[in-house]
Amino acid sequence: MTGEGGSTAEAERVEVEAGEADEPARTELARRRGRDLSWTLFGKLAATGANTLLVLALAVKDLMDAATYGLFVATIGAQLALSRLILLGVDQGMIRLYTLDDLKRRPELVLSAGLASSLVLSIPVLLVGFVAAPFEPRGWSTTVVLSVALGAVGVALFDYGVASRLARLRYRRAAIVQASMPVVRFAGTLAAVLFFPSRPEIAFGVYAGTALLFGAALSARTAHRTTEWPDGALVRRLLRYSKWLGAADVSMILCQIIGLFLLRGLERDVEAGVFGFAQQVFLGYFAVFLAFYQTILPRAARLESIRELPAFLGRWTKIGAGLALGCAVSAPVLAWLIGLYMENEALRPFPAPFFLMTGFAMVLILEAPLSVACQYLLLPQLQVLNLALRCAAILGLGLWLAPDHGAVGAGVAQVVGSVASMLVLVALLLVVVKRRLKEA
Numbered sequence: 001m002t003g004e005g006g007s008t009a010e011a012e013r014v015e016v017e018a019g020e021a022d023e024p025a026r027t028e029l030a031r032r033r034g035r036d037l038s039w040t041l042f043g044k045l046a047a048t049g050a051n052t053l054l055v056l057a058l059a060v061k062d063l064m065d066a067a068t069y070g071l072f073v074a075t076i077g078a079q080l081a082l083s084r085l086i087l088l089g090v091d092q093g094m095i096r097l098y099t100l101d102d103l104k105r106r107p108e109l110v111l112s113a114g115l116a117s118s119l120v121l122s123i124p125v126l127l128v129g130f131v132a133a134p135f136e137p138r139g140w141s142t143t144v145v146l147s148v149a150l151g152a153v154g155v156a157l158f159d160y161g162v163a164s165r166l167a168r169l170r171y172r173r174a175a176i177v178q179a180s181m182p183v184v185r186f187a188g189t190l191a192a193v194l195f196f197p198s199r200p201e202i203a204f205g206v207y208a209g210t211a212l213l214f215g216a217a218l219s220a221r222t223a224h225r226t227t228e229w230p231d232g233a234l235v236r237r238l239l240r241y242s243k244w245l246g247a248a249d250v251s252m253i254l255c256q257i258i259g260l261f262l263l264r265g266l267e268r269d270v271e272a273g274v275f276g277f278a279q280q281v282f283l284g285y286f287a288v289f290l291a292f293y294q295t296i297l298p299r300a301a302r303l304e305s306i307r308e309l310p311a312f313l314g315r316w317t318k319i320g321a322g323l324a325l326g327c328a329v330s331a332p333v334l335a336w337l338i339g340l341y342m343e344n345e346a347l348r349p350f351p352a353p354f355f356l357m358t359g360f361a362m363v364l365i366l367e368a369p370l371s372v373a374c375q376y377l378l379l380p381q382l383q384v385l386n387l388a389l390r391c392a393a394i395l396g397l398g399l400w401l402a403p404d405h406g407a408v409g410a411g412v413a414q415v416v417g418s419v420a421s422m423l424v425l426v427a428l429l430l431v432v433v434k435r436r437l438k439e440a
């Protein structure tokens with residue numbers, strides 16, 4: 001697989017020599033970009049598809065009672081949120097620092113710095129989990145509390161293992177690794193539900209334990225590749241940069257769940273259920289956005305000059321527009337197929353909010369090159385500002401629309417708020433890039 005990373009890196013070096021490649025070379029570079037994006041899409045869609053299929057199967061086929069199902073979905077969300085706090089953005093920050101002039105001669109040390117940070121930040125999560133578990137906070141059983149803590153650590157370490165492969169431009173290996181754990185977790189959890197229907201704690205444990213085993217294995221492999229561990233200064237440098245990316249991750253999660261919690265706060269429980277189901281279906285398109293973002297971030301980190309950034313943004317924005325169009329075309333088909341097998345009458349009105357969430361995903365896809373540009377410019381603060389404005393806009397519009405229009409109103413707030421904040425980000429980037437070009 002070393003050949004894969006090396007050949008891709010060489011192609012990137014040739015690609016950024018603007019205007020010097022002949023037509024066959026440009027065609028080969030386009031094929032390589034498409035192949036890399038295809039692998040990343042495969043990994044992300046397989047991972048998200050396995051998770052979504054598990055949640056949908058439990059809901060549509062009524063394999064768990066309502067209370068247990070709600071608790072299961074809540075633990076998944078808690079694991080994801082805690083994993084973002086453990087990572088604090090070092091998975092993305094490591095990819096950017098990997099190619100900086102003063103660090104690219106020792107890239108493996110950058111990888112180990114991110115791993116060290118994740119391992120250290122896992123400790124308080126585990127401690128709190130083991131201390132709190134016997135007390136069963138908020139009525140959550142000991143097994144559920146432990147599954148949240150262990151699952152969060154596992155997801156964080158697993159995601160970092162995938163990112164370490166993306167940093168080396170090993171898209172194929174990253175995709176295969178990324179798809180492996182969720183597929184195994186889906187099979188194991190579903191088997192636990194089917195074979196032990198009266199003991200749901202087994203399913204909770206399998207779901208969390210699978211992530212922890214895979215995460216530990218990937219961490220051991222990364223540690224084995226490292227001949228020396230980083231000093232504290234490098235770890236602190238990575239965290240100083242990555243904290244903004246961690247804030248962006250948390251803000252992104254908030255952007256997605258504001259509508260759901262708003263509906264619950266308004267005591268529109270049925271509408272909240274419909275909107276929550278629409279969000280689960282939307283996760284497939286969110287996976288497309290993540291795959292697109294993860295594909296272009298390592299490439300942007302290898303741009304040699306700010307002068308290459310406008311062409312880079314134009315090229316990948318066109319690709320993003322194609323992906324967004326694909327989402328728009330496929331959404332009605334997906335809604336129709338799900339409707340054929342829907343046995344829960346209360347969830348049948350999900351298509352309208354799902355279409356609106358698809359619009360939200362399309363905004364994210366079109367915005368992905370802009371977010372990557374923030375990282376290339378070493379200005380992740382702009383990305384955080386964009387998402388903070390988005391959260392505020394969605395909340396404000398949701399308070400206005402959701403009381404009267406329910407799930408549809410929450411979906412409209414999601415789309416309109418996202419478009420508004422993206423336009424602000426475009427304006428800010430135009431100012432920054434123009435200034436940097438003048439200084440270059």
